[in-house]
Amino acid sequence: MRTYSSRPRKSQTTPRSSSGIPEPPSSDPSTSAKRPLEDSEANRTSKRARPSPGTTKSKPAAKRKQKSLTQLHFCVDQPIIRRCPLCDLRYTKGATEDVALHKVHCARVQKGMEWSKEEEREGYGTSITEVRSRIKLGNGRTGRIISFPADVGGKIGCKLSSLLQTVNVCLSAPPLSKPTLQTSKAYLFLIPQDGPAKSESIVGCVIAQRIETAMDVISLDSSGPRETEESPKRTVEVAGVFCNPQQLPTPMGISRMFVSSKHRRQGIARALLNAAAETFILGCHLDPRQSQIAFSQPTGDGNKVMQDWGGGRIRIYEED
Ligand SMILES: CC(C)(COP(=O)(O)OP(=O)(O)OC[C@H]1O[C@@H](n2cnc3c(N)ncnc32)[C@H](O)[C@@H]1OP(=O)(O)O)[C@@H](O)C(=O)NCCC(=O)NCCS
Ligand SMILES: [Zn+2]
DSSP, X not given: OOOOOOOOOOOOBOOOOXXXXXXXXXXXXXXXXXXXXXXXXXXXXXXXXXXXXXHHHOHHHHHHHHHTOOOOOOOTTSOSEEEOTTTOOEEETTOHHHHHHHHHHHHHHHHOEEEOHHHXXXXXXXXXXXXXXXXXXXXXXXXXXXXXETTOOHHHHHHHHHHHHHHHHHHTOOOOOHHHHHTEEEEEEEEEOSSTTOOEEEEEEEEEEEOSEEBOBOOOSTTSOOHHHHOGGGOEEEXXXXXXXXXXXXXEEEEEEEEOGXXXXXXXXXXXXXXXXXXXXXXXXXXXXXXXXXXXXXOHHHHHHHHHHHTTOOEEEOOO
């Protein structure tokens, strides 16, 4: 029986950046996201006693040493690589830089990032459009959705690129290419921050992209097509999802979707997706249940949203 599965995730370690912001894995996540063990391993290796030249020259001394040999044990119960249960990041315990980068990443994953008044002012009436206001969430809080071109510059561009770095680390995904950003819009879900500062927090993000084609997902229910078993060449698997390889015209792709962990299951992803479907193409309301929207490489949670929001009619496309 076919099953959907989450995208195989690589081990995550805190990537480094000169700006002090956690960086996503490079375009080849298999080689980039792993933090080398050299420091600690090398230190441990160098601490191991090696026979000094003097020891081999003086036989009596060597014999005396051999008598006092003791069995050494590796201490394996205290791993130096720690996996944070809150953000899933792996980092080196005790390495100051790693610990600091993890702290920043972890706070962003859980609570989101600040959307300041300066950022709002810079784009208000120009690049930023408020596409939805006063959205009531499941927990009673109220938020709003803004949108702007994903290749925007200035303060807003910097904020988006920091946000996308965090999202890419969480998804073990490569950075979005410049051409992709040029054909994409960012949708951000903002809620007021607690306290007197009157800033907002970005608690959810969807990047919608103009695409040409995508593939239908093969239905999992028993009445659906059975291409996988009968003619395996007629199916392709993308991130554990089986698709019909025929490329069908599809106007919008969702390349990134993320909601900070403390705000999940409140309807934020659904609200962002609705906003993107309704406003991505001016004057054209796209319908996920008419196969007009595709996701790229959905995760396990992404799959659940796909099923719920798109009723099984969301397509899959492959990013450039
Ligand atoms: C996937 C993700 C964006 C969903 O965000 P969200 O705001 O929690 O989603 P919503 O509250 O809008 O959920 C909409 C529906 O999707 C389904 N769903 C979402 N998350 C689910 C989960 N963890 N388990 C089961 N169903 C889930 C439910 O049917 C839900 O409706 P309900 O809460 O009324 O039952 C969020 O879990 C996330 O950021 N995960 C980590 C990053 C990721 O995997 N991104 C997806 C890339 S494709
Ligand atoms: Zn963490």
